[in-house]
Amino acid sequence: MIYLQLFLQFCKTGLFSIGGGLATLPFLYEMSRTTGWFSYADIANMIAVSESTPGALGINMATYAGIVTGGIPGGIVATVGLTTPSIIIILIISRFLKKFKDNIWVERAFYGLRPASVALIAAAGINVAAIALVNSGVSFTQFGAWVNWKAVVLGAAIWYGQKKLNWHPVIFIAIAAAVGIVFQFA
Amino acid sequence: MKELWELYLCFARIGAVTFGGGYAMLPILERELVIKRHWVTIDELMDYFAVGQCTPGIIAVNVSTFIGDKRKGAAGALAATLGFITIPIILITIIALCLRSFADLQVVKNAFAGIRVCVCVLILNAVTRLWKKSIFDVKTGLIFAVIFALTVFSGSLPITVSPAILVVAAAVIGIAFGPAGDSSTGNKTEGASK
Incomplete structure (x- = not known):
């Protein structure tokens, strides 16, 4: 029953991803490994599409992943799965919001959760980089051929541009797509 | 019922214009909910964000749930959250289906x-x-x-x-x-x- 599986997988994602959209990435990679529903390259594409479409990043990725896995109903089931734990937890917390906010134990938990969240997002970034910046099928020992130099140059340029120009990420995504087409990145 | 529908429509509109979610939606929420509609105060909104980002799940969903709940209880929470995700689901569905047919180009x-x-x-x-x-x-x-x-x-x-x-x-x-x-x-x- 693919829809039930999808629902449960995304419930788990919604329950354990703390810090918003990018924090769902490690769970998508785990799903990719354990279920084979989509590939690492699919996930990189999902991030790109989700960043350039309105709505929360995590919601968009869940919809996309669900569609890739189970068509339109899959997209709906995955998204509802992702939001269900949130709604339940917030409805409970809102009954004693003030207490929760100033609770020392909550604060201490976040002392551990924040670096964990950064680590998980950084590790997800490595997964994307392994697809975007490296030539597949080439051994690491042949470093010159292993690195996709075209991609590295583009990445450095975008990084510099984002530091200097306060443009919306969508614009950089569009530029990257154009560069990819002109210089035949694939 | 009318108020629930209003909540749904309001959050559908917010969902359609927020790129990235999370803090990107703060200025929009402030304009729509604090200044225009007086549904929440700016302090309440900041509290919702503070707690919404350190509770499990998507920040935008958590904040929508808080606001909906404040207006109309659990039903309001559902209306707001469903509203927020409606447009993105439709858009992503269209894009994903298109991309699947053009992915090999x-x-x-x-x-x-x-x-x-x-x-x-x-x-x-x-x-x-x-x-x-x-x-x-x-x-x-x-x-x-x-x-x-x-x-x-x-x-x-x-x-x-x-x-x-x-x-x-x-x-x-x-x-x-x-x-x-x-x-x-x-x-x-x-x-x-x-």
């Missing part, structure tokens, strides 16, 4: 190969932004290093640890070894974004 492959490079940079930026607020002493550095290593090398390790377990472990470690009563180290109103 060389031009689409090239475009996405370029876009993936941009995604790397976006993630790098998110990590550097979160870094300062999250990793500020030896213990937080250690937590980062261990979880990063376990996740990156999960393919070559004999056992794979689920991110869910890592998250729970990090919370437990924080409770056990976190700072005692010193609130200056953990400013959760400014912690993570997105």
Whole structure:
């Protein structure tokens, strides 16, 4: 029953991803490994599409992943799965919001959760980089051929541009797509 | 019923114009809900964000649920959240279905190969932004290093640890070894974004 599986997988994602959209990435990679529903390259594409479409990043990725896995109903089931734990937890917390906010134990938990969240997002970034910046099928020992130099140059340029120009990420995504087409990145 | 419908429509509109979610929606929520409709105060809104980003799930959904709940209880929470996700679901569905039929075109492959490079940079930026607020002493550095290593090398390790377990472990470690009563180290109103 693919829809039930999808629902449960995304419930788990919604329950354990703390810090918003990018924090769902490690769970998508785990799903990719354990279920084979989509590939690492699919996930990189999902991030790109989700960043350039309105709505929360995590919601968009869940919809996309669900569609890739189970068509339109899959997209709906995955998204509802992702939001269900949130709604339940917030409805409970809102009954004693003030207490929760100033609770020392909550604060201490976040002392551990924040670096964990950064680590998980950084590790997800490595997964994307392994697809975007490296030539597949080439051994690491042949470093010159292993690195996709075209991609590295583009990445450095975008990084510099984002530091200097306060443009919306969508614009950089569009530029990257154009560069990819002109210089035949694939 | 009319009020629920109003909540739904209002959040549908917000969902349609928010790129990225998270803090990107704060100015929009402020304009729509605080200034125009007087549904919540700006202080309440900031509280919702502060708590919404340190509770599980998507920040935008958490904040929508808070506001809906404040207006109309659990039904309002559902109406607001469903409203928020309606337009994105429709848009992503259309895009995903289109992409599936065009995915084999060389031009689409090239475009996405370029876009993936941009995604790397976006993630790098998110990590550097979160870094300062999250990793500020030896213990937080250690937590980062261990979880990063376990996740990156999960393919070559004999056992794979689920991110869910890592998250729970990090919370437990924080409770056990976190700072005692010193609130200056953990400013959760400014912690993570997105």
